[in-house]
Amino acid sequence: MTTVMPEGEAIRKAVKWVSNCVQENPDKPVQKIVCEAILRFDLSPIEAEFLMDFYKAKRRTEP
Template structure:
């Protein structure tokens, strides 16, 4: 049986996944695509994560 999870929890888990994989040297663009599919993110959620991680990488 599957468990329904709030979208905010999926976004949090996706962000954690991306953060861990970036430490292993993987490309941000590839990770964003993988996380979008893996965590069933909406385009708006994926864009928010992209902005979050790009701003973190720029030191803003």
């Protein structure tokens, strides 16, 4: 299954912000960071769903 990132500056900024937070705070749960990003960047429901799914899939593929 291919996931296409929704268009928009907010989702791009959110992905970048979450990635930075995960690197800076490796002990903080990723889902908590994702929830903060959804609120911080005022993401639409589609963008929020994409972000949650993106980091769930990423976590499954990491060693």
